[in-house]
Amino acid sequence: MILRLDDVSKSFGALKVTDGVSVEVPRGEALGVIGPNGAGKSTLFNLITGNMLANGGRIEFLGRDVTRVAAMERVRMGVGRSFQIPQPFEGLTVFENLLTAAAFGRGVGEADVVEDCARILEETELLGKANVVAGTLGLLDRKRLELARAMATDPKLLLLDEIAGGLTDGECKALVATIRRIHARGTTIIWIEHVLHALTSVVERLMVLNFGKVIGLGAPDAIMASREVREIYLGLEV
Numbered sequence: 001m002i003l004r005l006d007d008v009s010k011s012f013g014a015l016k017v018t019d020g021v022s023v024e025v026p027r028g029e030a031l032g033v034i035g036p037n038g039a040g041k042s043t044l045f046n047l048i049t050g051n052m053l054a055n056g057g058r059i060e061f062l063g064r065d066v067t068r069v070a071a072m073e074r075v076r077m078g079v080g081r082s083f084q085i086p087q088p089f090e091g092l093t094v095f096e097n098l099l100t101a102a103a104f105g106r107g108v109g110e111a112d113v114v115e116d117c118a119r120i121l122e123e124t125e126l127l128g129k130a131n132v133v134a135g136t137l138g139l140l141d142r143k144r145l146e147l148a149r150a151m152a153t154d155p156k157l158l159l160l161d162e163i164a165g166g167l168t169d170g171e172c173k174a175l176v177a178t179i180r181r182i183h184a185r186g187t188t189i190i191w192i193e194h195v196l197h198a199l200t201s202v203v204e205r206l207m208v209l210n211f212g213k214v215i216g217l218g219a220p221d222a223i224m225a226s227r228e229v230r231e232i233y234l235g236l237e238v
């Protein structure tokens with residue numbers, strides 16, 4: 001297992017946002033996470049990355065208990081993430097953004113990561129935009145850069161937070177193709193996404209959260225056919 005969550009909980013005051021979540025993610029899997037707004041999906045990512053600390057339970061990454069390990073150390077261990085709202089350094093070029101993420105995320109000098117950053121630019125189809133200032137990019141390229149910055153930290157586990165939102169169908173297809181390639185090369189992925197057709201074209205399993213609890217976990221077809229999921233998530237009368 002690359003990641004194991006055991007009875008993980010997080011509360012803000014009286015509000016329990018993550019409620020006893022247990023899940024095991026095998027190395028190489030792509031796991032999708034769905035659930036209504038406010039279900040606790042982004043909070044779960046924050047607990048996995050160490051941006052927030054759990055109030056209860058245990059998080060294991062690569063067999064090590066990381067429940068209380070700082071976010072920076074988790075990045076260096078191989079936990080990479082993209083944010084729902086892309087947060088590049090707007091005044092830096094695409095390539096400078098990658099170099100910064102790679103050097104900082106890996107704890108090495110920029111000279112050591114130049115080649116790898118060039119490879120990531122190619123993988124994320126940003127090679128032609130290497131010298132473009134990030135603040136001038138359109139939405140698809142901002143999303144690509146967000147993905148590339150996460151890849152620059154050399155993640156073993158890649159967390160994607162609603163990366164397909166706001167794209168046209170064609171743009172979404174292009175981004176999905178890139179994510180599939182990254183997955184095919186062996187990177188384990190956990191992906192929160194409301195654009196279901198994008199998600200189910202990549203992931204092997206879906207996890208459904210509602211009020212911080214896991215209410216479904218399994219093959220996408222079986223999950224989407226479940227009465228409870230259809231009622232809660234899709235709002236369908238069945």
Ligand SMILES: Nc1ncnc2c1ncn2[C@@H]1O[C@H](COP(=O)(O)OP(=O)(O)OP(=O)(O)O)[C@@H](O)[C@H]1O
Binds near residue numbers: 041042
């Ligand atoms: N720092 C915080 N302090 C207090 N409440 C918070 C904090 N962060 C999140 N919450 C609350 O926790 C709940 C879950 O939020 P979270 O962002 O994890 O949901 P989500 O499933 O990712 O939602 P969305 O699909 O809208 O992004 C929400 O009710 C939110 O208001």
